[in-house]
Amino acid sequence: MKGQKSITLLILFVALVAATAQAQWSTATISSARSTLAATSAGNSAIFGGGIGMISIPPPALDMYNYGTGTWTSGSISQGRTWIAAAATGNVAMFAGGADDWILSVFNIVDQYNATSNVWTTNQLSDARTRLAGAAYGSKILFAGGMDANMGVSYSKVDIYDTLSMAWTTANLSQARYELAGAAAAGKVVFAGGQNLNGVVFNTVDIYDVATGTWSTDTLSQARYGLAATACGNKIYFAGGFDMANQVSKVIDIYDAAANTWSVDSLSQARGYLSAASMSGLVIFAGGSDNALASVFSTVDILDTTTATWNTDTLAIARCMGAATASGNKFIIAGGLEVTLFPTNTAEIYTVSSTGINQINTNENVMSVSPNPGHDEVVVSLSHTGDFRIEVTDMMGKVVYSDRKNIQSGSYRFAVNDFPKGMYFVNVTDGVKNFAQKLLID
Structure with a gap:
């Protein structure tokens, strides 16, 4: 009897472990091959907008994935542009800024989607800029930093949109910079890293308290740009990027927004221009490259926050400068540059079919x-x-x-x-x- 009980417990343990690990990848295609696009999720949709393809004129491309039906639809944003930023809260999503290098134009356009009414409208940032970062919390959507190479300007400007009052306000980062990363948790919106047009790379962290409307500053453990950020629970994860010597980094700075404390971890593969998103207690960093784009990676690092353990996986297509978003039990990465440095029109979807009995x-x-x-x-x-x-x-x-x-x-x-x-x-x-x-x- 004792032996039978031990066997039963062992089978149950194996079954429970399997229950927390059931996930699979699937692939799809978006409407056009492109890189330097942006992604976010609102309502029941994953939204991928902007980017640039094989020619120098960026298309006004828009692709939307319905999490409920698993179907894709395509459309257009108001202006084709590359290196744009996206953020969403509740049922409102925004795609802001960007550039068209072919006509040497930088834009202040904001394409705004209301998932409740399924209607797109346009708005404007206070300054036209590209390579900015977006993040949102509560009723606030923030777009921070950016640059305009034509004017030789790096921006400290932060545009803040309130979805309740439908009004814009502005603020400033402590340092003007671009290619920074942003995410939000526990009532705080955080922007970290970046560089300026003089080649200075920053470890600066700007923290916006949504409840009080006040700003504070902190520092990353390593200065870098081209990093990726995502939030899970009360924590925000800033991973990878390129340091002051333009060398790839594997550092992950983790900010606990509730406790106001920092810790450090590392990726399995040093890389920048990677993509990040979180869902079902999983923090996922996918793809990336070295600074010269000589190496493009298929590496996927997955942190299970319930067990504090890391696992690795691989994308079907190595890519950098893609875009990722997640909701429910699905993580989606789309677009980017392949190893050949040609843009891809593939999307890869990571679906967790079971999150475990403790989840x-x-x-x-x-x-x-x-x-x-x-x-x-x-x-x-x-x-x-x-x-x-x-x-x-x-x-x-x-x-x-x-x-x-x-x-x-x-x-x-x-x-x-x-x-x-x-x-x-x-x-x-x-x-x-x-x-x-x-x-x-x-």
Whole structure:
């Protein structure tokens, strides 16, 4: 009997380990081969905009992937441009700035997408610039830094858009720079690294507190540009890039935005111009190159934040200067330059089919939704506080509501009076653990 129990426990352990590791890659194509595009996710869509192809004139290319249906559609942004920045919060996504080197133009254009109405509009940055960085938190979308080589200017400007008031304000970074990286967590939007047109490479970190509207500064462990950033839970990860000697870096600086502390880790392969995104408690860095583009990498570094362990994988096509985004259980990287230095039109999708029993928690002592059935407004009650993403999906997997909030009160309210009658799933994640409850609207 004891032996049988041991065998049973061993089988159960193996099954649980397998449950946390089930993931697979698939491939797709976007509408045109291009690099230096940008990506973000809003509502139920992954959005890839801008970039440049084989000729010097950047196309106004736009590709959208529906996370619920797994289908792609294509369209156009208002102006073709390369080296643009993208960021999104809730159901609003923005693609800002960029350049057209063929006509020596740098743009202040902002293409804005409302995922609720499925409508695109345009707006403007305060200054035309390219190679800037974008990040968002709560109701704020920020675009920081950038440059205009035609005018010989590196910018410190930060344009801040409030999705609630639909108004713009401006601020300034502590250092003017471009090819910096940005991400947000725990109520803070952080921009790090970069270089200026004089060849100075920075370790500067600018931190914007969304609640107070104030800025503070810090430093990376290593000055570098061409790095990538993504956030998971309360932590922001700044990885790779090129140092002051233009050598590739494998350093990962990790900022805990809640504790205001830093730690350092490393990639398996030193590289810059890589792509990053996070989902289901996984932090993913994919592709990249050396500074001279003599080597282009297929390396994928994956951090499981629930176990604090790293794994490596490979892309089907090595690429740099692509774009990545993620939502739910999917990470998508698209476009970029291949080893041949020709742009690619391929997209690679990493789907986690199981996030493990410790990832999904339907315990009502941890999370509850009331009233249930719901009518006008429902309250999500949580047993702990922190930085959460709240998504409501219908039975087909379509995201019908999405928000990101630092919840300190232990509860979150949202209106459901516009929801059609039926069954929904309320999904709440802190980037490490996922909580879910059914919600009936009658």
